[in-house]
Amino acid sequence: xxxxxxxxxxxxxxIVASYFVVVxxxxxxxxxxxxxxxxxxxxxxxxxxxxxxxAFISANLGATEVxxxxxxxxxxxxxxxxxxxxxxxxxxxxxGLVMMPFxxxxxxxxxxxxxxxxxxxxSHVFNSVTFAVATILIAGVNLFALALVLKLLLGWPIxxxxxxxxxxxAAYITLGGLSSAIYNEVLxxxxxxxxxxxxxxxxxxxxxxxxxxxxxxxxxxxGEAGLHALEGTNPGDVTNPIGATWIGLVFGLxxxxxxxxxxxxFAEVQRALSAKDLxxxxxxxxxxxxxxxxxxxxxxxxxxxxxxxIPGLGSDQPNMEYNNAIPLLMNEYxxxxxxxxxxxxxxxxxxxxxAANVSAFNTVVTTDLVEPYLKKGMPDEWYIRFGRIAxxxxxxxxxFTALIASTYDNLMNYLQALFSIFNAPxxxxxxxxxxxxxxxxxxxxxxxxxxxxxxxxLFIGYKAGWIGFGSDLDQSMWGAGAAFVVDAVxxxxxxxxxxxxxxxxxxxxxxxxxxxxxxVKRPPHWWESPKLLGFSVLAGAAILxxxxx
Amino acid sequence: MSDTPNRAERAANLFDLRRIIGGLFVAWGVLxxxxxxxxxxxxxxxxxINLYSGIGMLVLGLLFLLWAFTRPLGRELRESEQASGSARxxxxxxxxxxxxxx
Numbered sequence: 001x002x003x004x005x006x007x008x009x010x011x012x013x014x015i016v017a018s019y020f021v022v023v024x025x026x027x028x029x030x031x032x033x034x035x036x037x038x039x040x041x042x043x044x045x046x047x048x049x050x051x052x053x054x055a056f057i058s059a060n061l062g063a064t065e066v067x068x069x070x071x072x073x074x075x076x077x078x079x080x081x082x083x084x085x086x087x088x089x090x091x092x093x094x095x096g097l098v099m100m101p102f103x104x105x106x107x108x109x110x111x112x113x114x115x116x117x118x119x120x121x122x123s124h125v126f127n128s129v130t131f132a133v134a135t136i137l138i139a140g141v142n143l144f145a146l147a148l149v150l151k152l153l154l155g156w157p158i159x160x161x162x163x164x165x166x167x168x169x170a171a172y173i174t175l176g177g178l179s180s181a182i183y184n185e186v187l188x189x190x191x192x193x194x195x196x197x198x199x200x201x202x203x204x205x206x207x208x209x210x211x212x213x214x215x216x217x218x219x220x221x222x223g224e225a226g227l228h229a230l231e232g233t234n235p236g237d238v239t240n241p242i243g244a245t246w247i248g249l250v251f252g253l254x255x256x257x258x259x260x261x262x263x264x265x266f267a268e269v270q271r272a273l274s275a276k277d278l279x280x281x282x283x284x285x286x287x288x289x290x291x292x293x294x295x296x297x298x299x300x301x302x303x304x305x306x307x308x309x310i311p312g313l314g315s316d317q318p319n320m321e322y323n324n325a326i327p328l329l330m331n332e333y334x335x336x337x338x339x340x341x342x343x344x345x346x347x348x349x350x351x352x353x354x355a356a357n358v359s360a361f362n363t364v365v366t367t368d369l370v371e372p373y374l375k376k377g378m379p380d381e382w383y384i385r386f387g388r389i390a391x392x393x394x395x396x397x398x399x400f401t402a403l404i405a406s407t408y409d410n411l412m413n414y415l416q417a418l419f420s421i422f423n424a425p426x427x428x429x430x431x432x433x434x435x436x437x438x439x440x441x442x443x444x445x446x447x448x449x450x451x452x453x454x455x456x457x458l459f460i461g462y463k464a465g466w467i468g469f470g471s472d473l474d475q476s477m478w479g480a481g482a483a484f485v486v487d488a489v490x491x492x493x494x495x496x497x498x499x500x501x502x503x504x505x506x507x508x509x510x511x512x513x514x515x516x517x518x519x520v521k522r523p524p525h526w527w528e529s530p531k532l533l534g535f536s537v538l539a540g541a542a543i544l545x546x547x548x549x
Numbered sequence: 550m551s552d553t554p555n556r557a558e559r560a561a562n563l564f565d566l567r568r569i570i571g572g573l574f575v576a577w578g579v580l581x582x583x584x585x586x587x588x589x590x591x592x593x594x595x596x597x598i599n600l601y602s603g604i605g606m607l608v609l610g611l612l613f614l615l616w617a618f619t620r621p622l623g624r625e626l627r628e629s630e631q632a633s634g635s636a637r638x639x640x641x642x643x644x645x646x647x648x649x650x651x
Contacts, residue, residue, distance in 0.1 A: 022573055186566055198602045337584040337599045
């Protein structure tokens with residue numbers, strides 16, 4: 001069936017509508033009922049640690065992730081698990097166990113602010129600007145993905161969908177505000193699972209279980225290679241569908257891309273920074289890593305099912321892009337009712353994705369750029385008004401960045417390319433800055449510029465056809481790796497030529513000088529040990545990788 | 550310690566995320582079960598997805614509601630505030646909903 005137009009009826013719309021009524025209703029009610037900002041964040045502060053961990057993983061489990069990982073599952077098969085067990089878990093454990101003491105201990109409120117304290121204004125400004133650009137590009141990805149769903153749902157042309165979605169999101173941010181976003185994030189986690197689990201179960205049932213799916217994948221264009229995580233990745237003999245060597249996978253994806261995303265991404269780190277004490281902050285990404293271990297089973301497996309049950313997926317035929325794997329499966333398997341749940345899950349998380357990025361954009365532009373540097377000392381109302389204008393402006397620009405995203409037929413690859421440009425150099429600067437007291441402020445800014453230019457240059461060269469890579473993903477892995485190495489080399493060289501900050505200004509910011517957390521109230525239970533949790537999750541990832549080798 | 554919740558507690562309960570998740574999933578679960586039993590929906594599957602998903606969502610929703618009502622957020626907060634008032638520097642949230650005893 002080539003028609004992806006979903007057979008929605010009033011029941012599905014009823015479910016979608018009920019969700020937005022609840023979320024917006026909570027926003028409205030919260031505005032009237034809640035007086036202080038303490039009240040406002042009440043539910044967040046009092047929720048148990050495992051919910052904080054869920055919020056951490058929810059921030060990553062956007063609909064782009066859902067559509068993109070299913071697309072990768074259809075395009076690369078089992079090898080996509082490398083995004084999880086190799087490309088996320090170790091980085092999340094590293095963030096929790098190694099980096100959190102400096103983030104949390106230095107009491108910074110944002111990732112760019114750490115650069116300001118550790119180095120100087122220049123790298124703060126540079127990072128704030130690149131961060132603003134990155135958020136707008138990512139908001140565009142979400143906007144485009146939302147338009148894609150609207151196209152499937154209502155048959156609207158993409159451009160109309162993008163503009164309508166932009167207007168709806170603008171209304172949603174101004175009406176619902178932050179409170180809707182908080183509720184949305186945790187809610188969406190459960191709604192998306194409620195959509196993905198039935199699709200996976202029925203799909204596996206129809207293709208004859210996991211064994212049946214394996215047989216069918218062997219017969220598909222992926223072949224046997226589509227059933228292995230790391231087989232066929234030896235240099236010179238690459239048969240893995242990703243088209244990358246294990247060096248590229250381990251260093252590019254597992255180390256640079258993953259570590260830079262998880263350890264310097266504002267939206268992620270922010271969750272952990274709001275924890276109540278250091279132990280809880282350390283445990284936030286570690287608890288989030290537990291669902292991350294098992295998500296491949298409901299995200300990648302549906303992609304593989306789509307590959308074998310939907311003829312022509314990934315071909316040039318209209319509507320057969322890999323990105324459409326999940327919507328196509330929804331159409332194939334879900335009856336009215338469940339269809340509405342699945343649509344709600346997708347729409348809610350796109351909205352949250354756009355909203356989160358646009359509000360991060362307006363926060364950084366207003367508080368990290370305009371307030372300290374461009375327009376100092378204006379009254380509070382002026383900044384609030386400027387923030388509103390920045391929000392509208394950000395959404396407007398997102399419409400155009402959505403059009404850039406629409407040229408990619410696998411959104412996850414586009415996102416990885418963006419991370420390779422914006423996060424990979426930042427990670428090199430962070431990691432060296434945290435572990436090497438000698439690193440200077442001049443090194444930070446020059447390293448960041450050199451790394452960003454390198455990754456952007458490789459990306460443009462690949463897009464223009466000057467430089468060849470195995471696949472889009474292969475390009476972003478090498479782009480990230482090159483950006484990391486160039487940033488690191490420039491950082492070391494410039495550091496040795498310039499004068500470092502006096503050591504007494506680095507208290508709480510560098511390795512060996514972490515601030516001691518004095519807020520510990522009681523001896524922790526043995527199961528609250530971040531180390532135990534971290535190493536258990538790592539072991540789980542290693543075992544799963546071996547099973548699917 | 551009276552059991553009449555004050556304004557802040559009522560607000561906490563009203564916006565307790567567990568109640569919102571629970572309520573929404575119970576409503577959706579019931580709706581899906583009804584759809585599944587009536588066998589509406591035009592997709593021909595070997596399995597009644599609406600029915601089974603509906604049951605799953607109903608159970609999840611009820612678990613959230615059970616959790617939220619056995620350990621109301623408002624009371625938890627008041628208790629932890631009182632505990633921090635008497636025991637020095639106990640801070641907020643040593644006992645959070647979901648912590649089992651101890």
